[in-house]
Amino acid sequence: xxxxxxxxxxxxxxxxxxxxxxxxxxxxxxxxxxxxxxxxxxxxxxxxxxxxxxxxxxxxxxxxxxxxxxxxxxxxxxxxxxxxxxxxxxxxxxxxxxxxxxxxxxxxxxxxxxx
Amino acid sequence: xxxxxxxxxxxxxxxxxxxxxxxxxxxxxxxxxxxxxxxxxxxxxxxxxxxxxxxxxxxxxxxxxxxxxxxxxxxxxxxxxxxxxxxxxxxxxxxxxxxxxxxxxxxxxxxxxxx
Numbered sequence: 001x002x003x004x005x006x007x008x009x010x011x012x013x014x015x016x017x018x019x020x021x022x023x024x025x026x027x028x029x030x031x032x033x034x035x036x037x038x039x040x041x042x043x044x045x046x047x048x049x050x051x052x053x054x055x056x057x058x059x060x061x062x063x064x065x066x067x068x069x070x071x072x073x074x075x076x077x078x079x080x081x082x083x084x085x086x087x088x089x090x091x092x093x094x095x096x097x098x099x100x101x102x103x104x105x106x107x108x109x110x111x112x113x114x115x
Numbered sequence: 116x117x118x119x120x121x122x123x124x125x126x127x128x129x130x131x132x133x134x135x136x137x138x139x140x141x142x143x144x145x146x147x148x149x150x151x152x153x154x155x156x157x158x159x160x161x162x163x164x165x166x167x168x169x170x171x172x173x174x175x176x177x178x179x180x181x182x183x184x185x186x187x188x189x190x191x192x193x194x195x196x197x198x199x200x201x202x203x204x205x206x207x208x209x210x211x212x213x214x215x216x217x218x219x220x221x222x223x224x225x226x227x228x229x230x
Contacts, residue, residue, distance in 0.1 A: 036178065043205055043221030044158075091159060092177070102173065103219065105150075105157035 002027045004091050004106035012112045013081050021076040021109050023091030033074040034092040034103070035065055044090065050074065061085070086113040117141050121206050121222035128196045133159045136191040137164070138227050146209040147189035151175065151202040158205065164189055171179030196229045203227070 003026045013019050025031055032051050036044040048059025055067040067078045074091060088110045095101040122137045140147065148163035150173075160173030164183040179198060180192040189208075193200060203226050207219040 004157070041223070043223045044207075045221070046218060046221070049218070087204075102160060105159075107155045107157045 002093050002102070002104045004029075004093050004104055006089075006106035006109050007092055008035075008109045009107070010110050010112065012030050012114060014082050014114045015083055017078075019078045019081045019085070020110065021089050021091075021111070023074045023076065023106060024072055025074060025091070025093040026072065028099075031093045033062070033067060033096070035059065035076050036090045036092060036105075037061075038088045038090065038108075040087070046074070047089075081111075081113055083113050083115070086111055117207065119208055119220050119222035121192055121204075121225050122216065123225060124223065125226050126228070128193075128227065130197060130229060132196050133194050134196065134227075135190070136204055136206075138189045138191070138222060139187050140186065140206075140208040140220070142187075143186060144208035144210055145186065147183065148173070148207050149179070149181065149189070149191045150169070150189075150205045150207065152199075152205060152224070153202050160222070161191065161204075193227075196227075199230045201227060201229045 005024045007022050018051050021029040034049045037047050040045045047063050048057050050057050050067045055056040058064050063078050088108045090108045092103050119140045145166045149161040150158040158174045161179050163179040164170045167183050167186050170181050182190055201213050203224050205224050206222040209219050
């Protein structure tokens with residue numbers, strides 16, 4: 001069965017500092033990996049995705065993520081955090097349509113940004 | 116663009132009552148799904164549909180029914196509400212070919228409380 005673990009429930013970071021959110025996954029085949037962001041009271045928005053190829057992927061809002069197959073990880077990073085980055089972030093793993101259209105989410109990491 | 120629209124945004128029910136959460140999308144997406152979000156558990160898939168007339172169960176289908184009579188609409192029915200169904204519910208849609216790849220578009224959520 002596929003699963004996602006986000007070890008950090010909350011992270012507090014100062015504005016302008018760097019941010020890294022951890023994601024570990026379990027998947028029986030080649031995974032498709034995603035990061036979504038949820039602002040308070042809103043739905044989820046796709047930040048970036050990894051399907052294949054270059055293991056460092058760029059997303060919106062200045063975020064990037066690196067796929068490390070040997071570590072089953074897909075960590076999200078941002079070099080300099082802005083106050084508007086305060087939100088909850090979800091890592092997700094899925095596969096091809098033949099795998100059943102199931103996208104499994106991690107428990108989320110809530111990011112607080114200090115002035 | 117309206118995107119994915121959910122109604123109502125808030126609802127309070129008593130145990131045993133029934134209700135329907137509405138979801139409509141105007142993007143001509145074949146794939147639609149319902150998730151519930153609970154603290155620390157991420158999003159869990161309830162039911163999904165790959166086209167009009169086709170539905171299937173996700174991870175946590177018990178206590179919920181769905182139908183898909185049109186491409187645009189995918190209502191979620193609670194036949195006899197229980198306190199364990201207190202949650203935030205999200206509807207999400209995607210082009211069918213991409214559904215297994217996780218590029219979902221989310222509604223803003225419906226917060227349900229069952230007393």
